[in-house]
Amino acid sequence: MLTDEEIQLMEALRESGSLTRAAARLGKAPSSVSYTLRQIEARFDALLFDRRRYRLQLTAAGELLVREAARLHDDMQRLNRRVGQVARGWEERLWIVTDELLEFESLLPVIQDFDALDSGVSLRVTHEVLGGTWEALSEGRADLVIGATNEPPSYAGVRWKELGQLGWVYAVAPRHPLAKAPEPLGADQMRAHRAVVVADSSRRTEGRAYGHGAGQATLALPSMAAKIAAQCAGLGVGWLPEARVASLLQRGELVPKRMAVPREPNTLYVGWREGVEGRALAWWLERLSEPRLCQRLVNGLDRYA
Structure with a gap:
């Protein structure tokens, strides 16, 4: 594995094609850059740069090392961020399922407000219809459902509250x-x-x-x-x-x-699973308790206006 400094050195050599120019970019002596490069090649027992040409070029082994080292470095940075995020009580991801009765566009302002928290939590939003909405929650394909219809089913560990009435x-x-x-x-x-x-x-x-x-x-x-x-x-x-x-x-x-037997309004619900309430889910549940937001979600957008 390469250190951050070694990755920077390899990339400077690749981009500049010269020990002298790479050293100037890094603020080091050319001899220091050359020594570090020889140490890396000795560690991996591989020729990483082709020195036969006027301009230094990565060998196939060098290309692989630089590419994979950069990827692993990025992966480790992401992992460090995720560990810190979870340690602070934020979920790694929040999976939201909306019933098809709700229009996704009505959720956009809420997502923007959530993004402003800079929590690092990834959001996934998908749609289900009728029984599929509650089913997604019970089967672990959702952490939060919004706009589910009909009476909440008696699934173990499922909690719910009313969102509003749909006419x-x-x-x-x-x-x-x-x-x-x-x-x-x-x-x-x-x-x-x-x-x-x-x-x-x-x-x-x-x-x-x-x-x-x-x-x-x-x-x-x-x-x-x-x-x-x-x-x-x-x-x-x-x-x-x-x-x-x-x-x-x-x-x-x-x-x-006008119908001889009018249709009664539907009650729409918010549902979530008990025992998995991180800070992201708690934030969404608090927002989904705001009367004005609930009304906007239930009524939807008149996109035909």
Whole structure:
């Protein structure tokens, strides 16, 4: 293994191609640089520089040594930082899973605030849908879930708190047959048309889908954004988060329909695993207790405005 000083010497020789220029850059005598180089070559029993040309050039062995020594040096620096980080109570990484009902863009200001802490904690953010969100937490594929729907499951060691209430609107494209249908719409009218749903990402079960009736044809899509687009295109019908499509409703790109049986708001939850609460998780849980932030996350961004 090379010391920091030896790595600097090797890199100065490679970049300058000259003992004299390398020595000047390092503030050393050329004889000192030459001696140190011979010591390194003796230690590894290898010729590291080709001295036959006017300009010094690394041999294949020298290239390997410089490259790997620099990599190992960087790895050790990262390891030292990570050890200090964990010793101060910060996690090495925080894995956050958001339900597809939440828009990632609404989290960006929170991530920026977290970055300002300069904690060194790496963030990983992924999406799940319906049962897949809670499942990710129970299976260790998440340290924190945001926006999970339905009642929290009875998994051992899972803790949770409410994030807020999400309201829904049943909406169709203006050219869809239901757009001009008399209200309120009943279950039979709904079942006669294909429902657009976001597919459950659960890996344990076949998953669930909401907002459609028994026997109703469905178009299952990977995201709420895709569902909104499909309904605007007239490819199906269904319930949409009211706040996220407010401008589409105002412009008439979607038509709200009054239903005989309205859909109750969904309670969204924050969940985490008990016993693994480092400083990063504690910071996120504190922020996710702020009413204004919770409201922004639940309502999402009206990107169509």
